[in-house]
Ligand SMILES: [Zn+2]
């Protein structure tokens with residue numbers, strides 16, 4: 127008669143998924159045959175707990191058990207241990223995660239026996255819109271974990287001997303064959319004495335304490351390609367923190383900000399510049415000096431230019447990261463109406479108004495949409 131999984135794990139029938147997980151985790155730690163050698167039944171109990179967990183951690187399986195008991199599970203084709211228990215390491219790591227320190231340390235697979243990689247570093251630079259056209263070059267400085275300059279990373283005070291690690295014989299890894307509830311299991315993990323280095327300094331480096339690493343100011347030359355968008359990041363492989371001895375270096379991520387420019391609005395590869403001209407100038411047309419990223423350009427406003435009309439300056443926009451050529455700059459005409467008039471100006475406008483009134487009495491209509 128198989129045991130009631132709720133009883134085995136010691137949880138209520140109403141226990142949540144988290145409670146079930148917590149209960150199994152506690153039992154697994156207590157009963158795992160690798161750590162429990164004082165209870166002769168530990169292996170059997172561990173097996174029972176694992177089976178109970180296998181039932182209660184799966185919502186569908188748990189519902190079947192609640193309604194029909196073990197008989198229901200067997201009818202449904204389920205048998206304990208048939209599914210995911212082929213590899214006990216996979217099962218435990220999927221349950222608890224490889225990063226779980228207690229389980230990692232306990233069962234020795236937390237780091238897979240490899241020295242840890244260095245972390246990533248983030249830096250930020252600001253460039254101008256003109257530099258989006260030309261591309262830019264910046265030096266970024268930051269503090270990063272680096273190889274210790276005093277011992278060159280080997281962790282020993284210079285001039286003192288480094289001995290081969292006695293625990294692992296220089297391999298940096300230890301292999302253990304363990305008898306578990308699921309048969310023999312060969313585990314490889316980083317050597318606890320030398321942390322995977324294979325060597326142990328007789329006299330640890332005074333500067334880094336034997337770790338082989340120290341925090342140092344680092345400067346990196348960063349090339350910013352033309353066409354970059356504000357907020358994009360450039361990844362520099364190997365520009366980050368140093369890892370554990372033998373582990374890979376992290377990356378440097380440079381966040382690029384493009385400074386706002388009052389004169390230009392960026393629309394992808396195109397630029398938009400609003401130019402305000404008085405109503406009379408819009409009527410008469412004329413040339414106007416307009417700022418571009420390539421210097422001022424004389425732009426011809428056609429006679430009778432309408433509010434919202436735009437004039438295209440081909441090729442004066444921005445490049446794109448991929449592809450050739452540049453976008454365009456658009457000059458958007460905004461027509462302004464002078465507010466206060468002098469007597470002389472008013473006389474002139476009244477004469478113009480009288481002339482225009484002959485041909486245009488004003489028309490009424492709904493506002494156009496879109
Ligand atoms: Zn050092």
Ligand SMILES: [Zn+2]
Nearest residue numbers: 291294317320
């Ligand atoms: Zn060792």
